[in-house]
Structure formats: structure tokens, C-alpha cells
Amino acid sequence: xxxxxxxxxxxxxxxxxxxxxxxxxxxxxxxxxxxxxxxxxxxxxxxxxxxxxxxxxxxxxxxxxxxxxxxxxxxxxxxxxxxxxxxxxxxxxxxxxxxxxxxxxxxxxxxxxxxxxxxxxxxxxxxxxxxxxxxxxxxxxxxxxxxxxxxxxxxxxxxxxxxxxxx
Amino acid sequence: xxxxxxxxxxxxxxxxxxxxxxxxxxxxxxxxxxxxxxxxxxxxxxxxxxxxxxxxxxxxxxxxxxxxxxxxxxxxxxxxxxxxxxxxxxxxxxxxxxxxxxxxxxxxxxxxxxxxxxxxxxxxxxxxxxxxxxxxxxxxxxxxxxxxxxxxxxxxxxxxxxxxxxxxxxxxxxxxxxxxxxxxxxxxxxxxxxxxxxxxxxxxxxxxxxxxxxxxxxxxxxxxxxxxxxxxxxxxxxxxxxxxxxxxxxxxxxxxxxxxxxxxxxxxxxxxxxxxxxxx
Numbered sequence: 001x002x003x004x005x006x007x008x009x010x011x012x013x014x015x016x017x018x019x020x021x022x023x024x025x026x027x028x029x030x031x032x033x034x035x036x037x038x039x040x041x042x043x044x045x046x047x048x049x050x051x052x053x054x055x056x057x058x059x060x061x062x063x064x065x066x067x068x069x070x071x072x073x074x075x076x077x078x079x080x081x082x083x084x085x086x087x088x089x090x091x092x093x094x095x096x097x098x099x100x101x102x103x104x105x106x107x108x109x110x111x112x113x114x115x116x117x118x119x120x121x122x123x124x125x126x127x128x129x130x131x132x133x134x135x136x137x138x139x140x141x142x143x144x145x146x147x148x149x150x151x152x153x154x155x156x157x158x159x160x161x162x163x164x165x166x167x
Numbered sequence: 168x169x170x171x172x173x174x175x176x177x178x179x180x181x182x183x184x185x186x187x188x189x190x191x192x193x194x195x196x197x198x199x200x201x202x203x204x205x206x207x208x209x210x211x212x213x214x215x216x217x218x219x220x221x222x223x224x225x226x227x228x229x230x231x232x233x234x235x236x237x238x239x240x241x242x243x244x245x246x247x248x249x250x251x252x253x254x255x256x257x258x259x260x261x262x263x264x265x266x267x268x269x270x271x272x273x274x275x276x277x278x279x280x281x282x283x284x285x286x287x288x289x290x291x292x293x294x295x296x297x298x299x300x301x302x303x304x305x306x307x308x309x310x311x312x313x314x315x316x317x318x319x320x321x322x323x324x325x326x327x328x329x330x331x332x333x334x335x336x337x338x339x340x341x342x343x344x345x346x347x348x349x350x351x352x353x354x355x356x357x358x359x360x361x362x363x364x365x366x367x368x369x370x371x372x373x374x375x376x377x378x379x380x381x382x383x384x385x386x387x388x389x390x391x392x393x394x395x396x397x398x399x400x401x402x403x404x405x406x407x408x409x410x411x412x413x414x415x416x417x418x419x420x421x422x423x424x425x426x427x428x429x430x431x432x433x434x435x436x437x438x439x440x441x442x443x444x445x446x447x
Contacts, residue, residue: 015217016217016221019286019288019289020225021288026288026289026358027288045180046179046180046183049180049183049184049187050183053191056191057191061211061214062209062214062217062218063209063286063289063293064209064291064295064329065289065293066195067190067192067193067194067195067196068191068195070187070190070191070194070195071188071191071192071195074187074188074191075188077184078180078184078188081180126195127289127290127291128290128357136357136358
């Protein structure tokens, strides 16, 4: 339930706020990937796939790009489990939300950077498929990934403060 | 049987992945702007309601700019009325021709519509209008505001319409240089939302910076002579067979609020004729 709220909030923030920001030109962060990132590690891969496909489709319908976000997000959702297994033992998979606190700083950031890069590369490659502008593309993938990761970092810091206050 | 079940659970998630990815890619690559279902675009009901809400909140902050734009337009219209009245009185004095002119029906209807969603940061941008089938808007109609042309309607539901703006390559828009009547096609290069490229202009055409570019009227989308932009730079193309002009767009795409949808009255007849001509 908690996770559902995150998906809804991030999608709304993306569509109503971020897509209206103009000062960075074509470089915009993709927020909704954070909700996918922090799903519990032992969640069935079927569910993760369906969630990522649905998230992408909602994004597509609302921004008139049928299939674009859905394809990129499904790819990220599908590679999430194999990626997690690189860093975590099967026995350690738990129903806790994935976060810096739980995974440790190094492991979390390795996981986040790779997943965001996969998603953004797929997204921007597919976007420019029929209209190729190599330099914009080569610049867009790292810069947008960096912006997304900065956002994730900010969210992680806020969430950690929450935990500290509670305990 | 047990083996089969085990095999299926193992490969099942991969099958689901392949299926979903297949659906997404199918949608992406089969999407023909005019044939796709309205369901998958921002012209559907839920998206329309969401963006109406967004406009209600965000529109408040642009009231001042909207007002200024309306004032400017008002002024221009007043000037035009003055000029037309002068002209009318001058012509009615001598002959009765002016009366005939007055009765000639306009070729184009304008349908005002509010922009409720507008993107400029993507490679393929889109606009959503509050106004749809019930207001007389149909796919294929041109969209313009007081400054110039904005785009063309792609999908319509009862109350909302999705628009393909100029900033959506590889869609091309037919236009011409006002001075020389030389035509070309306008396409966005995905870089800067203030500029677009006008291609396929013959190399012998005289061009200078600041020349006006208007619509060519070669289709049933826009009437001839609507403002597109002005020439910012020009360059000879790769093989020197045509010129490439960098056009400063007249419309500010990051500050759209109210637009007009253009309904060409002879549209059906025109399309019918064109179809027949192509079939022969």
C-alpha cells in the first residue's frame, strides 16, 4: 500500500511538475524509477514486471508516447531481480523496502546506478529511434541519469532522517 | 507433470517479460499518429480530467501573460477593423462590389480551445486541448494562436483533443518564404524549442536574415499565409541542392494558453478530391 502511494505520487510529480520545468532544457530527471527501485527484494518477479509495465503505460498514455516508457520500464523491472542477486544472497532477500540503510551505501548505489542507467539508456535510445541525433543522445543519457540519481539521493536522505527520528 | 510445473515457474517470468516487452514495442513501432486508438493518448477521459486540474492550478500563474497576449490581439483586431471599415467605405462609394464581398462566406471557421497540457522538453512533444468532437474539432485540423501556427490535431475524444505540435519530429509542415513564394518543409531538430529547420528550399532563392516564413496553404490543414516564424540563419545543404534555413518560431511553445482550431469548410470535399486524384 505504502509502495502504491509512492508510485502515484512520483507519477503525478513527474507529469505535473517535472515535465513543466524548462530551465534545464531537454534534460529532465525520471522520478518514477525510484518507486520501482525500492520495492521489497523478495517480491515475486511477476508482480514486479506487471507493476513496471503498468507504470510505464500510465506514463505513456499521459504523455502521448505509446509504448516508450512501458518498454524501458519493463526492461528495468525484468533486470531488477538478476541485478539484485549480484549483490545480495538469496537467503538475505527480505520484504523490507530497499534503501541505503538496509543494503549499505556502496551496494545500494551500485544497484541504483546500474538500474537507472539501464532504464535511461533504453528510454532515450527508443525515443530517438526514428530521429537520430547522436550527440544529444550521448549527452542525454548520462546527464538525465545524474539528475535522477540526485533525486534518489535526496529522497534517501529524507527517508533516513525519518528513521533516525523514529528510533 | 511436476517437472512441467517446475519448468514453467522457472521460465514463466521470462515469458511474461517477453510478452510485456513485446506489447510495449509493438505499440511503440506500430503507432501511426492518425490511426491509433484515442485510449492510448492524452485525449482520453482520465488524462483529460487530470490535465484540466493541472491547468486550473497552473493557469492561475500565467493570468498576467495571458492578459497581455489578449490585449495585443485585441489591438491588432481593432487596427484591422479600422482598416477594413476604411476600405469598405472607399469601395462602396464607387461600386457595389464591396457588398458582394461581404456576403462571400469565410472559408475557415475558428474554434477556440484551452491548452491544458503542453510539453516542450521531450524529443516528441505533445499538447492536449480542452475541446473535442462535441466542439467540432476533428483529427487533421490545424491549430494556431495569435502569434502563428502551433500544430495539427491528431486524436479527438468527446471533450479533449491531442495535438502534434511543430516540436514533434519527424512530422513536417509545409511552409513558404513570404517574399519569394519559395516553399519548403518545416521540421524540428529536437534541440532548441525556439527554432526549427526549413528544408528543401531551392538554392537559387534569395534569402536574408529576418525574412518572414508563412504557411503555404498546400493542404487542408492551414490556410495560406499564417505566420510560422522568421529566418534566423541560412546555410547550403550537404549536397548544395537545397538550402537549410534556421527559423525562429513565432509561437512561444513554453507559454501556450489559448489556441484556435482551424476548420476548413471545404475540407471533406478537398480530401475526397485528393483521394480520387491519387487513385487514378
